[in-house]
Amino acid sequence: MAKKKEETPKEVTIEERLKALYKLQTVASQIDRIRTIRGELPIEVQELEDELEGRHTRYAKYEEEIKRLQDKNKQNTEDIRIATEAIERFTEQLNTVRNNREYDLLTKEVEFQHLQVEGYEKNTATNKERIAAIQEEMKILAEETEGRQKDLDLKREELDQIIADTKQDEERLRMEARELESVIDERLLTAFNRTRKSSRNGLAVVSIDRDACMGCFNKIPPQRMLDVSAHKKIIVCEYCGRVLVDPELAEEVHREAKEQ
Numbered sequence: 001m002a003k004k005k006e007e008t009p010k011e012v013t014i015e016e017r018l019k020a021l022y023k024l025q026t027v028a029s030q031i032d033r034i035r036t037i038r039g040e041l042p043i044e045v046q047e048l049e050d051e052l053e054g055r056h057t058r059y060a061k062y063e064e065e066i067k068r069l070q071d072k073n074k075q076n077t078e079d080i081r082i083a084t085e086a087i088e089r090f091t092e093q094l095n096t097v098r099n100n101r102e103y104d105l106l107t108k109e110v111e112f113q114h115l116q117v118e119g120y121e122k123n124t125a126t127n128k129e130r131i132a133a134i135q136e137e138m139k140i141l142a143e144e145t146e147g148r149q150k151d152l153d154l155k156r157e158e159l160d161q162i163i164a165d166t167k168q169d170e171e172r173l174r175m176e177a178r179e180l181e182s183v184i185d186e187r188l189l190t191a192f193n194r195t196r197k198s199s200r201n202g203l204a205v206v207s208i209d210r211d212a213c214m215g216c217f218n219k220i221p222p223q224r225m226l227d228v229s230a231h232k233k234i235i236v237c238e239y240c241g242r243v244l245v246d247p248e249l250a251e252e253v254h255r256e257a258k259e260q
């Protein structure tokens, strides 16, 4: 029996648990404040990064399209050369035709090749126009992108500075929070996190001030005040469900925090 008792972890009193909870609340509130300083910046930076990535993709697509049109024009030039050679060859053959049928055939062939050349030239001209239009769009896109990139650089710099300024504080606070969480039982911690999430000011544990709950500012009945001060049970505000601590305990936690 005696051995078993040694193995059980040190009993945490309700008072210690309440203090840990209230401390955790002050630490969580400080982390919240750091997040507020960062504000929308992290989201704005992320959105700008996504936008720029989209712009770069569009630019690369334009480049691909230009390359495709230029290749097509190279092919057209080659096809024109072949057709022109054929025209020369057939025109020469026209001098040595032996009958009308041969003459007609060659003439038709020459006409056909001329039409082919015309088609290739037309296609090349259309492609060139399209290339010029794309290049114009690329120019606008590049100018806009440059502006957006500058916006991003500024915002990123601002965010990095804030993170650098608050990094140490945040790390220290997060470590403190983890330590405190280990003292608090899981059920209470789950309730703490749930209340914090659902309340706009992130308060799940509040002190009583001038007989009122500092979470919702409703009056606390005298008997409940006594129960809170007794530190025998975890008492929650009957209006907002936040855990209540008496001003003395709150004061003690704040004093200890300052001494650290």
Ligand SMILES: [Zn+2]
Residues within 6 Å of the ligand: 213, 214, 215, 216, 217, 218, 237, 238, 239, 240, 241, 242
């Ligand atoms: Zn309340």
